[in-house]
Amino acid sequence: MTDIANAIAALGDGPLCEESLRRHVFPLFSRVLARHEIYLANHSLGRPLDQTAADVASGLDAWYGRMDDAWEDWMEAFELFRRMTARLVGARPDCIVPKASAGQGLRTVLNSFHYPPRVVTTRAEFDSLDVILKQYQVKRRAEVVWVDTDDEGLIDPHKLVEALELGVDLLVVSQAFFSTGQLLPRLADVIAAAHHYGAFVFLDCYHSYGVVPLDVMELGVDFAVAGSYKYLRGGPGACWLYLAPWVIDSGFTTLDTGWFAKKSPFSYQRPDPPVFAEGGDAFLESTFAVLPWLQARAGLELTTEIGVGRLREYSLQQKRMMAKYLADHALHCVGMGEEFGAFLRLPHPEAVAMAARLKAHGVNVDARSNGVRICPDLLNTEAEMAQAASQIAELWHAR
Secondary structure, X not given: OOHHHHHHXXXXXXXXXHHHHHHHOHHHHHHHHOOOOXXXXXXXXXXXXXXXXXXXXXXXXXXXXXHHHHHHHHHXXXXXXXXXXXXXXXXXXXXXXXXXXXXXXXXXXXXXXXXXXXXXXXXXXOHHHHHHHHHHHHOXXXXXXXXXXXXXXXXXXXXXXXXXXXXXOEEEEEOEOOOOOXXXXXXHHHXXXXXXXXXXXXXXXXXXXXOOOOOHHHHOOOEEEEEOXXXXXXXXXXXXXXXXXXXXXXXXXXXXOOXXXXXXXXXXXXXXXXXXXXHHHHHOOOOOOOHHHHHOHHHHHHHHHHOHHHHHHHXXXXXXXXXXXXXXXXXXXXXXXXXXXXXXXXXXXXXXXXXXXXXXXXXXXXXXXXXXXXXXXXXXXXXXXXXXXXXXXXXXXXX
């Protein structure tokens, strides 16, 4: 067993608790925990394990020691990333296509249509998808119908379904919205409605992946994207596109392709038209970066060993605790309940400036849409949350 597996086995099978985490899991993060700050931006860039440095070094060692034969090691890391990801989201490994970004996954799907597709999406999608959809609209490569948020920045699933009734090829929507943390209500019903009206469903799971349970097969989505940047602690570049088995089996192809998508790419045969690989390999592109699959490995192992369900329960417990400490200082946040993802939001008219002030005082948070986002995770102690709430209140009430 690895050090990570041994540490998680020592936790036992019950609910997570701070005492046990401090004893068994905190030592896996000695480098990042040496920083002198209270880190509450876990919903943004996740904190890496010590093992991550060794995993990345192994990829470099293969390059130094084996030169072009290092591709054997790199492809092994690639396939392991695919298998571990598939296990977390309830997918077949061959249905997971490693990508550099969520946006790359969206372009793969948009560029599969033989005509400008009609897309329904929301004004609450993250920039990585929002910018692409707007540019496709400008270039007349897609007709986009935008569903607005309500006065609180939330999405009403009924409005999504109403937009679908007008005729649509693709629904692009998040499981959890980045600005508010809202989990899309009645997600399964929305997916069923989209299929009823003949649309494919593209689900952005980036802001819930690793902290909210996800089973793509059970949901019945056609496509999904996410990455290891946040709750999977794998840094930038380690993303993936999921294609449902029925999509792959339908003969689906895309303009977003490259020589790694060919059947037997290292044979260097050049048929015209191209002959693509089987399964998800047909949706690879040209030569890709290899280190992201290694930098994501430790976080994937940790999350898999603990289990997303246990992480979710602990996250909800921590949100309630953080919200209580804030309320003790007359600060009332949004996002504490199960209908939200992993972070809390404190509305503030100058949220970006407030987040910067807090960071300067040792409390690392961030801001979106007039709200400061606060996200404890399994590395945050109750004492840290109490101290952070006190520091937040001091600056908040001094404005």
